Amino acid sequence: MGGRERLLLLALMAPAAIVFAAFFLLPLARLFVIGGTGPTGWSAYLAIVTDARYFRSLVSTVLLSASVTAATLVISGIAGVFLERNRFRGRALVTAMLTLPLAFPGVVIGFMVIMLAGRQGLIPEITDALFNERLVFAYSMAGLFMGYVYFSIPRTILTVMASAEKLDPRLEEAARSLGARPWRVVADVIVPGLKPAFISAGAICFATAMGAFGTAFTLATRINVLPMVIYTEFTLQANLVMASALSFVLGAITWAALALARSFAGSSVAAAG
Amino acid sequence: MSAPDGIPIRLERAGKTFDDGTRALEPTDLTIEAGETLVFLGPSGCGKTTTLRIVAGLDQPDAGGRVWFGSDDVTEVPIERRNVGMVFQSYALFPNMSVADNVAYGLKVRRVDEAERRGRVAQMLEMMHITELAHRRIDQLSGGQRQRVALARAIAPRPRVLLLDEPLTALDAKLRETLRVEIDRLLRSLAITTVYVTHDQAEAMALGDRIAVMQKGRIAQIGTPREIYQRPSSAFVAGFIGAMNHVSVRADNGYLIGSGTRIPWHGSAPGGQIMFRPEDVSIHDGSVSPAVMEGRILSAFFLGDHTRLSVDLGAGDPITVRTEARCSFAAGDAVRLSLPAERILWPEA
Ligand SMILES: Nc1ncnc2c1ncn2[C@@H]1O[C@H](COP(=O)(O)OP(=O)(O)OP(=O)(O)O)[C@@H](O)[C@H]1O
Numbered sequence: 001m002g003g004r005e006r007l008l009l010l011a012l013m014a015p016a017a018i019v020f021a022a023f024f025l026l027p028l029a030r031l032f033v034i035g036g037t038g039p040t041g042w043s044a045y046l047a048i049v050t051d052a053r054y055f056r057s058l059v060s061t062v063l064l065s066a067s068v069t070a071a072t073l074v075i076s077g078i079a080g081v082f083l084e085r086n087r088f089r090g091r092a093l094v095t096a097m098l099t100l101p102l103a104f105p106g107v108v109i110g111f112m113v114i115m116l117a118g119r120q121g122l123i124p125e126i127t128d129a130l131f132n133e134r135l136v137f138a139y140s141m142a143g144l145f146m147g148y149v150y151f152s153i154p155r156t157i158l159t160v161m162a163s164a165e166k167l168d169p170r171l172e173e174a175a176r177s178l179g180a181r182p183w184r185v186v187a188d189v190i191v192p193g194l195k196p197a198f199i200s201a202g203a204i205c206f207a208t209a210m211g212a213f214g215t216a217f218t219l220a221t222r223i224n225v226l227p228m229v230i231y232t233e234f235t236l237q238a239n240l241v242m243a244s245a246l247s248f249v250l251g252a253i254t255w256a257a258l259a260l261a262r263s264f265a266g267s268s269v270a271a272a273g
Numbered sequence: 274m275s276a277p278d279g280i281p282i283r284l285e286r287a288g289k290t291f292d293d294g295t296r297a298l299e300p301t302d303l304t305i306e307a308g309e310t311l312v313f314l315g316p317s318g319c320g321k322t323t324t325l326r327i328v329a330g331l332d333q334p335d336a337g338g339r340v341w342f343g344s345d346d347v348t349e350v351p352i353e354r355r356n357v358g359m360v361f362q363s364y365a366l367f368p369n370m371s372v373a374d375n376v377a378y379g380l381k382v383r384r385v386d387e388a389e390r391r392g393r394v395a396q397m398l399e400m401m402h403i404t405e406l407a408h409r410r411i412d413q414l415s416g417g418q419r420q421r422v423a424l425a426r427a428i429a430p431r432p433r434v435l436l437l438d439e440p441l442t443a444l445d446a447k448l449r450e451t452l453r454v455e456i457d458r459l460l461r462s463l464a465i466t467t468v469y470v471t472h473d474q475a476e477a478m479a480l481g482d483r484i485a486v487m488q489k490g491r492i493a494q495i496g497t498p499r500e501i502y503q504r505p506s507s508a509f510v511a512g513f514i515g516a517m518n519h520v521s522v523r524a525d526n527g528y529l530i531g532s533g534t535r536i537p538w539h540g541s542a543p544g545g546q547i548m549f550r551p552e553d554v555s556i557h558d559g560s561v562s563p564a565v566m567e568g569r570i571l572s573a574f575f576l577g578d579h580t581r582l583s584v585d586l587g588a589g590d591p592i593t594v595r596t597e598a599r600c601s602f603a604a605g606d607a608v609r610l611s612l613p614a615e616r617i618l619w620p621e622a
């Protein structure tokens with residue numbers, strides 16, 4: 001590459017670099033520093049693991065996000081492959097409906113969960129009629145789980161469908177000719193073929209669930225996910241230091257998950273013919 | 274290898290009409306003998322793959338059609354329970370597995386125990402000369418190597434039937450030749466019932482015990498390569514196997530008369546066209562029997578052991594003459610030809 005070209009390349013990269021620095025690097029650095037300027041100094045970061053309240057919230061957020069990711073991948077994997085493989089009347093409508101939540105903010109998703117499983121919701125009505133007991137779970141982790149899965153499905157399903165379209169049907173036929181029953185074909189051909197899609201969609205799903213706020217805020221301020229804790233620390237307790245430290249850690253975990261997924265996806269993409 | 278354990282395959286009024294109404298295969302009766310290699314030969318879109326997929330169990334024949342493996346009616350049996358080996362033009366190797374794992378796959382699915390599996394895989398790899406590739410990833414292989422792996426994978430579980438759909442088409446000419454010889458040796462040593470699809474006549478002639486020439490969803494002719502070559506039942510078949518000359522004639526008073534053509538003929542003349550192979554015409558040597566054709570040389574290609582002439586008879590397509598005569602020919606020369614009457618063919622279609 002000649003010096004001129006390099007210069008040109010740098011010039012073209014400049015806008016991205018400026019935006020990246022102004023809206024990401026600088027605030028992040030500041031966040032990190034603020035996290036260490038409290039009365040206890042850098043041990044605010046330590047408090048995240050030593051203080052039971054913060055630590056529990058961190059663990060439950062990670063667990064929630066991981067299980068939302070797993071559930072979303074299973075549901076979208078099956079539905080995505082089915083929708084890609086089958087042509088039937090109303091297919092376009094089903095696809096459109098499944099991708100509808102893309103248009104909703106977290107607050108609306110929260111409302112929908114309340115409608116379904118809240119005190120006056122549909123599910124409590126049904127369980128009341130059936131078992132004489134009102135099953136209300138909208139205001140707990142279960143409600144949050146449901147809402148997150150609901151809004152994670154669209155992106156994942158679209159990614160899976162795009163990837164399922166590229167699966168080589170000959171591979172499935174080859175596996176069958178060698179004696180593989182349908183479930184073996186799924187395990188040995190379809191799932192490995194969709195792996196890159198699962199990894200990239202799963203990473204985004206996990207990251208979104210880690211940072212989502214609107215739904216949790218709508219459902220109840222009691223739910224102890226990390227973004228809620230950060231909000232409480234910041235607005236109610238005015239504990240700017242702790243909020244910064246928590247934010248930084250939240251960002252770091254999510255970033256690490258994405259990076260990990262990328263490296264996995266990289267090696268699996270290289271392994272595919 | 275194992276003892277010959279091929280089984281006969283029978284199609285009974287097996288046809289295929291796709292959902293969009295395409296009649297890919299007319300209802301067809303066909304028997305493939307145990308251990309035989311049958312080649313489906315025909316132009317693109319004539320229904321070769323469709324027929325193969327019906328034999329494989331990947332597609333079902335239309336209602337009324339039946340597929341028999343020996344005395345078993347397998348019409349409703351899906352491919353995974355038919356015990357067939359399949360090789361695709363596109364190889365269809367599993368990209369997430371190594372070469373050895375690909376070859377082992379059919380054995381693994383059948384729960385063959387680890388030790389035997391390893392032995393059998395090693396044997397297959399050796400047979401296909403790819404032992405040193407065992408731990409390679411598929412994307413690190415050349416086309417020829419991939420097709421070897423695909424063959425090894427297909428025969429490792431010792432299938433009852435081997436099905437190959439244009440396995441060599443994606444390879445270059447030289448490699449195709451090498452692999453064709455290897456496949457021939459392999460099929461002879463396995464003595465397994467084999468169906469081989471191709472549109473390459475040289476491949477069909479070399480590999481087939483019998484060839485079924487297909488045209489527009491039906492079998493135009495089926496027979497040994499020799500039968501098909503020497504007694505093609507139609508102009509279509511004749512044109513598909515080897516080169517064939519066509520000359521328009523009319524029967525007239527004990528002769529067949531055409532442009533530049535005058536052939537003594539006493540039998541019936543069932544059509545307005547005769548066919549003959551380039552190697553059946555020869556340069557007239559001045560002997561007692563008169564020359565039957567006269568024309569002018571358009572081009573002459575000296576090919577070492579023979580010369581290929583293109584001769585214009587005055588009207589119609591030029592004919593091709595393959596001669597081993599040791600004289601030199603030049604474009605523009607007049608040439609006189611003889612043709613034994615028994616080599617004249619009449620296309621029925
Ligand atoms: N799934 C399908 N739906 C509709 N028509 C089809 C389908 N598969 C094949 N056909 C049609 O059936 C006919 C026969 O196809 P087939 O694949 O058997 O041809 P082929 O002889 O194998 O040709 P080629 O040498 O190009 O592979 C073609 O006209 C093809 O367009």
Ligand SMILES: [Mg+2]
Nearest residue numbers: 321322323438
């Ligand atoms: Mg084909």
